[in-house]
Amino acid sequence: MKAFITVVLSSLLFACSTTAPITSTQDSDWNQYGFDRGSKGWNLETQEQLNNASDGQQIKVSNYQAYTAGYANGQMKYCQQDAYELGMKGEVYTGVCDSINKDFKYDYLRGYHSHTKDM
Structure with a gap:
C-alpha cells in the first residue's frame, strides 16, 4: 500500500512540476x-x-x-544515468529511455522495488 501511495503522490508532483512553454521566438x-x-x-x-x-x-x-x-x-x-539508482531514489520514470536502452526500465524497476522494500 505504501508503494502505491508513493507512486500516486510522485505522479501528482511530477504533473504539477511541468512548466508552461517559453514565450521566446529565439x-x-x-x-x-x-x-x-x-x-x-x-x-x-x-x-x-x-x-x-x-x-x-x-x-x-x-x-x-x-x-x-x-x-x-x-x-x-x-x-x-544509472537506472537502478534512479529507482532506488524513488524517482518517477515515464519510459522515455525505452527506445534508447532496452534494459533501462528493467534496471529502474529493480531499483524501485528495492526502494519500496525499505519503506
Missing part, C-alpha cells in the same frame, strides 16, 4: 527548453501541445525543431 531558447525537459526525463511534447499551452499562440516550425533537437540531447543525458 530558436536557442527553445533548444535550451527542450534540453531542460529531456534531461529531467519529461515526455516530449508535440507542437500542438505546446501551442495549446501557449494559449493558442502558434510556435514557429524552427522553434519546434530547436525544441526537439534540444530535447533529444537532454534525453540522451537523462538515459545515461
Whole structure:
C-alpha cells in the first residue's frame, strides 16, 4: 500500500512540476527548453501541445525543431544515468529511455522495488 501511495503522490508532483512553454521566438531558447525537459526525463511534447499551452499562440516550425533537437540531447543525458539508482531514489520514470536502452526500465524497476522494500 505504501508503494502505491508513493507512486500516486510522485505522479501528482511530477504533473504539477511541468512548466508552461517559453514565450521566446529565439530558436536557442527553445533548444535550451527542450534540453531542460529531456534531461529531467519529461515526455516530449508535440507542437500542438505546446501551442495549446501557449494559449493558442502558434510556435514557429524552427522553434519546434530547436525544441526537439534540444530535447533529444537532454534525453540522451537523462538515459545515461544509472537506472537502478534512479529507482532506488524513488524517482518517477515515464519510459522515455525505452527506445534508447532496452534494459533501462528493467534496471529502474529493480531499483524501485528495492526502494519500496525499505519503506
